[in-house]
Amino acid sequence: MSDLLLIPGPIMVSSAVEEAASIQSLAHTSPEFVKIFQGALQKLRTVFQTSNAGDQPIVISGSGTLGWDIVGNNLLKSGDSALTISTGFFSDSFAECLKTYGADVDVLKSEPGKVVALDKIESQLKSKKYQLITLTHVDTSTATLLDLPSITSLVKKVSPETFIIVDGVCSIGCEEFKFSEWSVDFVLTASQKALSCPSGLSVSLISERALSYALSNESTHGFYANLKKWIPIMKAYEAGVGQYFATPSIQLVNALNVSLGEILSYGLEARIAKNKKTSDQFKNNLKQLGLTLVSEDSNSAHGLTAVYVDQPGKVISSLKSKGIVIAGGILPGIKDKYIRIGHMGISAIDDNLHHIDKVFEAIKESI
Amino acid sequence: MSDLLLIPGPIMVSSAVEEAASIQSLAHTSPEFVKIFQGALQKLRTVFQTSNAGDQPIVISGSGTLGWDIVGNNLLKSGDSALTISTGFFSDSFAECLKTYGADVDVLKSEPGKVVALDKIESQLKSKKYQLITLTHVDTSTATLLDLPSITSLVKKVSPETFIIVDGVCSIGCEEFKFSEWSVDFVLTASQKALSCPSGLSVSLISERALSYALSNESTHGFYANLKKWIPIMKAYEAGVGQYFATPSIQLVNALNVSLGEILSYGLEARIAKNKKTSDQFKNNLKQLGLTLVSEDSNSAHGLTAVYVDQPGKVISSLKSKGIVIAGGILPGIKDKYIRIGHMGISAIDDNLHHIDKVFEAIKESI
The missing domain is CATH 3.40.640.10 (Type I PLP-dependent aspartate aminotransferase-like (Major domain))
Structure with a gap:
């Protein structure tokens, strides 16, 4: 079974899209x-x-x-x-x-x-x-x-x-x-x-x-x-x-x-609204763990989350050992201070997949 | 069932390659x-x-x-x-x-x-x-x-x-x-x-x-x-x-x-030799129908064949109606006088698929 891929792209695609490729x-x-x-x-x-x-x-x-x-x-x-x-x-x-x-x-x-x-x-x-x-x-x-x-x-x-x-x-x-x-x-x-x-x-x-x-x-x-x-x-x-x-x-x-x-077919507006909901919940949950987001609330994206953690390398490795792939920081100056989690496409839309629940639990256990 | 695709690329790919995509x-x-x-x-x-x-x-x-x-x-x-x-x-x-x-x-x-x-x-x-x-x-x-x-x-x-x-x-x-x-x-x-x-x-x-x-x-x-x-x-x-x-x-x-x-794994040299054999046979068969190749024998490619026919449009449509897709001419000056058939990859290598036999028979029937 392949890893749960939750980086800010490439993202996991639906089975219909996989087949179409x-x-x-x-x-x-x-x-x-x-x-x-x-x-x-x-x-x-x-x-x-x-x-x-x-x-x-x-x-x-x-x-x-x-x-x-x-x-x-x-x-x-x-x-x-x-x-x-x-x-x-x-x-x-x-x-x-x-x-x-x-x-x-x-x-x-x-x-x-x-x-x-x-x-x-x-x-x-x-x-x-x-x-x-x-x-x-x-x-x-x-x-x-x-x-x-x-x-x-x-x-x-x-x-x-x-x-x-x-x-x-x-x-x-x-x-x-x-x-x-x-x-x-x-x-x-x-x-x-x-x-x-x-x-x-x-x-x-x-x-x-x-x-x-x-x-x-x-x-x-x-x-x-x-x-x-x-x-x-x-x-x-x-x-x-x-x-x-x-x-x-x-x-x-x-x-x-x-x-x-x-x-x-899902509806563009509905999809954007659902992305926002997924993102807001995930970000709120991270903040309740005492973590600080890189982007301020008023200008936070809804397709990914960038959040400061003490040891990004350790968190990323720990998640990888659990079969969850997230990304590290990339901005010069702070790149070694944060992690990035993507939540676009099926990962944001389909609650039944529990992608975001899984990555949240894994982050909680590894910080 | 999809058409038999025999243009000079894109070509049909093996099922393992299809899956890999x-x-x-x-x-x-x-x-x-x-x-x-x-x-x-x-x-x-x-x-x-x-x-x-x-x-x-x-x-x-x-x-x-x-x-x-x-x-x-x-x-x-x-x-x-x-x-x-x-x-x-x-x-x-x-x-x-x-x-x-x-x-x-x-x-x-x-x-x-x-x-x-x-x-x-x-x-x-x-x-x-x-x-x-x-x-x-x-x-x-x-x-x-x-x-x-x-x-x-x-x-x-x-x-x-x-x-x-x-x-x-x-x-x-x-x-x-x-x-x-x-x-x-x-x-x-x-x-x-x-x-x-x-x-x-x-x-x-x-x-x-x-x-x-x-x-x-x-x-x-x-x-x-x-x-x-x-x-x-x-x-x-x-x-x-x-x-x-x-x-x-x-x-x-x-x-x-x-x-x-x-x-x-087939072997690069073996593959090139097999392409040559497929191409030579196909070209010889077309010549035996009285057709003339665009490229002279001494400088004919082995991955495709360009051959003059009286009514290229008619031949291409006739083949398409039989589920075989070939290409038309593209060189200014003679573009309406010939057709192009691709024979690379599995179509050239795997005789059991009979791709080249099928396209030859179809051309024979439609010229």
Whole structure:
């Protein structure tokens, strides 16, 4: 029997998704696969909450990281200014990636587990013209959740031309997210988080206005992170027509279509509410043990928990000996002081599995 | 029951590989997954036929196309000259990709199904300094096989500093290929061809000398096609240590490890010989029907067959109605005049499946 996997991704997937990942190969332009890919792309519109047909969902073989490259390669030109709101390791890495594309990146950084004050963001946005702002909805290193509606409405007010970029890797599928209502221009995620699928797919959505910029951006490089190559393919598949640029991951796209179907059939809002409930209970239980969370209550993510413990290595080993896999810290400065427990997908949704009860009991016994 | 899939990739995979693609998720740095990834990387050394420990196998979530970007981003600088030996659509696309990275690319092009004469390559190499030469071992658009030992020994003689780059997408696993003996610097392939795995992994090997260049190349962009990010990760996994940059595709890497295991357990040489036998028989049978191959006998690939037919669309539909999926032409100029049949992996190896008999009979009935 395999371990109970409760890291902040990859997460355990349902048996239907497991099976979907092992269908026999299909031709990438066959009617059978076109229907699968079309289904996945269409469902993503609902999951990302877009109401504009001109926005375009994108699914490419790759990790979440590929989404950063898509932004760097397509949505700016070398020398452009970018603003990163950093709540941890992944926010900072996104900024690093953009720098390699020649962006001049300013980083507004919070203390671990805290967020950057709105007025600081406001004055920074007023100080110069930013091509884009990156917001890591949930920084997986600290379990810090941004108040996206407040920040995005501020950006629209102060600097409406700035592209709003959201790293939704650990949020899409388990946190409230409204692409159109919040005027987001690009959101990226990965298949192995709350989308509840195996790892291996970069999943994103680009707004009509950002797409228009990307398709006319003459400074893009290469093929693989170049939307000029991918967008016609995505539009074709979504319209029900197979078109070739690079071979998609047949089995993973099939698994994604099934996992998105499960999310929508449970109900997106219900799923997000259930994630919140699971997370709140787990966090409260940990606090009752006298433990301190890395992220403050008001900005704690609902798909994972980061909590300080005296001896993280000992806790992780003790849980592993009981067949439960959690993750260690990753934020420089405090990385050896805390543990991270993922609770997305079936682990958060299906109480009968008792995943969260089991990990809580095991933590209680090992601290 | 699903169709019999006989396109030049994705190909049908064995039941063990199918199952391997649907294991429950594992933590990407868990001892269990590290062992799987290590196994896949180690087996690739044998499959690519490298004898130098300083060469490095690379497995990244992506399609074969990503390999072109890895070359463009890491192995040249903007303004460098590159030489492409083109035997079809994929050779030309590789050149296009390199151009987007600023390379000045000369293309020596063959007639469809023919190869470029060695003396032409020689005089071109003598005409200027080339940073790299790209050789598409098998161009999947025409089923044309290059005589790699002759070309690579010519390059070593005439221009030893030029990096020898091989696109082995439709060759690795079914054609003789000797990385070290032929002094190749970079070879790229994709999981869904003769490696007999689901699609979704970019698989490559870089030589020690090219790696040394790549790690000191200051003109690279981004993260996802940047070897400075990936090489430490690959070295760590191969040494049995989990290290994080971007989440690997857990299930696909497991499937790759199983498929590589099957290739090596059959015997690499035996497998290549069996592919040749299957291909020769199939091609001879088609010729006995009075059909003409796109590629000449002396340079015909062994993993697929491209053959002229009067009405390709009709043949493809007729086969599809019988549950057999083959591919159409793709080379501009002749694309509406031929069909392509893939015969890699289990379809070529396991006579008991009668895949090739079935497709031959169906073609015979429909031309």
